[in-house]
Amino acid sequence: MKLSTKGRYGLRAVLDLAINSKDEVVPLSEIALRQNISISYLEQLISKLRKAGIVTSIRGAQGGYKLAKDPATLSVGEILRVLEGSLEPVNCAEVTGEGESCAGSDTCVTKLVWMRISDSINKAVDSIMLSELIDENNKISGNICNDEDNKVLESPSCNN
Amino acid sequence: MKLSTKGRYGLRAVLDLAINSKDEVVPLSEIALRQNISISYLEQLISKLRKAGIVTSIRGAQGGYKLAKDPATLSVGEILRVLEGSLEPVNCAEVTGEGESCAGSDTCVTKLVWMRISDSINKAVDSIMLSELIDENNKISGNICNDEDNKVLESPSCNN
DNA sequence: ATAATCCCCACCAATCCACTAGGAATTAAA
């Protein structure tokens, strides 16, 4: 029941983008540096986000990425589902609403459990808007990071 | 974000045990047959459950397993955590409450997300008692399985 | 032109998952 680095790194990247792009585009190299993620790997993640319409890109020199949506209407759930593929705890048609039901699903009791887990996860992530994380970041970094040249003081060694 | 077969099979095994053992012990071979899980694999799962005090065993011929707890006080969360190890979506000390915090965790915004997911999962599974699944099973099977010799009609091909 | 940047695809090592295999210890029943 673990989120992969796709979801963890990807959400950090989107948040970084939301905080550090003011109408301008941000090159991936900057995000990679700030978030301590390799550019190559980050490319794969942001590619998914672009195809899903969460970020937009500008190619060429001085190009980069920016958020395609209003952070107030962009939920963490939308971002994580793009990156992780699905947040369902099981591959079960009754739970995911996709694919074929398996034989005997009408007498399957444990699907009740999987459905409740699924609902609770989806409700949790869909109720968190990106704007909330931005606000939280402003609160925290406002208190701490008031160094002169406004640089990143410590690399995020935490992988979560 | 998938539960492994450990959790899925294991919960089915416990439920099977709860339904099919009336003060008597049930040999693993019966559970394996009914639930369509190999005995060898099931052994590993039930071994964890026994060490955690969820089931008790009697060795030797005519031996087997039975539930060690009252289904009304045994939550699905307790069972799943034994089988899966942990239901946390990330390895993060701030979320799991174990291990060392990583550098910069005080400025880590995404942990807010992981904590909410974690809470919602744990609340969901801890609120489902095994007795609820037993009741559900009685409701369903009472309606359907009234064949003469009371055998299992179809093998549970569903892996969830 | 050149350098910066996005974009795409192929590959790879390590890890984890979902088992299988084999055998030792225990015990009821014949």
Place this chain on the structure above:
DNA sequence: TTTAATTCCTAGTGGATTGGTGGGGATTAT
């Protein structure tokens, strides 16, 4: 007392997934 049924334990294994790296092409501001 043998036999068969059963729990218990450990090791191995093939395949899939994870978490990347690397190379190269396309695009564009300077």
